[in-house]
Amino acid sequence: MNLDDELRSALRRDNPSPDFARRVVAQAKFSAKPKKSMPRMMWAAAIAAILAVGFTAPYEYRQMKAERAASDAVLALRITAEKLNMTREKVLRIEN
Amino acid sequence: MLTQGIAAAVPQIMTDDPDRFEELVREHQAMVFSMACRYLRNRALAEEIAQDVFLQLYRKLATLESPEHVLHWLRWVTAHRLIDHSRQEKRRPQSPLEEAPEPAAADPTNNADPLLSDMLRDLVAALPENARVVMILRYQEDLDPMDIARALDMPVATVKSHLQRSLALLRDKLRDKLARTKGVGL
Numbered sequence: 350m351n352l353d354d355e356l357r358s359a360l361r362r363d364n365p366s367p368d369f370a371r372r373v374v375a376q377a378k379f380s381a382k383p384k385k386s387m388p389r390m391m392w393a394a395a396i397a398a399i400l401a402v403g404f405t406a407p408y409e410y411r412q413m414k415a416e417r418a419a420s421d422a423v424l425a426l427r428i429t430a431e432k433l434n435m436t437r438e439k440v441l442r443i444e445n
Numbered sequence: 446m447l448t449q450g451i452a453a454a455v456p457q458i459m460t461d462d463p464d465r466f467e468e469l470v471r472e473h474q475a476m477v478f479s480m481a482c483r484y485l486r487n488r489a490l491a492e493e494i495a496q497d498v499f500l501q502l503y504r505k506l507a508t509l510e511s512p513e514h515v516l517h518w519l520r521w522v523t524a525h526r527l528i529d530h531s532r533q534e535k536r537r538p539q540s541p542l543e544e545a546p547e548p549a550a551a552d553p554t555n556n557a558d559p560l561l562s563d564m565l566r567d568l569v570a571a572l573p574e575n576a577r578v579v580m581i582l583r584y585q586e587d588l589d590p591m592d593i594a595r596a597l598d599m600p601v602a603t604v605k606s607h608l609q610r611s612l613a614l615l616r617d618k619l620r621d622k623l624a625r626t627k628g629v630g631l
Binding site: 352353355356357358359360361362363364365366369370371372373374376377378380 | 463466467470471474475476478479482483488491492495496499500503561562563565566569580581584585587612615616619
């Protein structure tokens with residue numbers, strides 16, 4: 350007995366049930382459409398958008414922080430001016 | 446001839462034509478199903494796994510470039526799917542009914558001794574996962590060690606060692622089994 354031949358014979362291909370292919374196709378139609386690969390132009394556009402956001406975001410963040418600091422400074426100056434006016438009025442009252 | 450037909454069919458399958466996809470399934474169903482069936486010794490489960498493999502193929506078709514690529518992909522996915530399945534099964538307790546091997550379908554064209562073939566299928570199905578897949582690709586698909594190594598991403602030396610060890614093991618176990626059933630050695 351030749352073991353190689355016996356193994357080839359024992360492990361030879363066998364077919365699934367006759368309606369197997371039809372069942373697979375029916376299942377495929379309902380469960381999953383083949384995914385179309387994204388065109389290269391779309392990949393390029395997506396990468397460009399990510400890079401643009403990546404480069405402009407820090408600049409916009411710095412600008413937003415500067416605007417907030419400027420408005421805080423204006424508010425601080427207004428408060429200081431009010432305090433100075435109140436002090437000036439008190440000094441004038443004491444002098445009179 | 447058939448390969449040429451499929452070669453022409455592959456780009457059209459990518460355009461969602463279910464008839465073309467059915468042709469592709471018919472072309473490869475015996476290979477995928479038989480790998481699963483020899484590995485698992487369970488026809489119903491083998492059909493289930495083969496169906497999953499083909500559904501995965503359907504979703505993946507647009508990325509496969511040629512009929513050879515499809516064939517290689519199917520072998521690779523089926524082999525790894527089977528290994529993963531048996532590793533998961535090891536962690537799950539099984540009922541005796543699930544463990545019972547499926548009887549092989551009668552094949553009038555096969556002249557081999559059905560008892561011996563059945564014993565060999567049992568012995569192959571009892572091998573460790575990687576060795577089992579290597580033996581199935583060698584004797585069912587008639588691949589040489591180099592092709593098996595490529596199909597499984599495995600070093601050729603490992604494939605050869607699996608083949609040698611499995612054959613030695615099968616020879617010993619078969620000799621014991623035959624001695625017990627017939628009272629004669631190999």
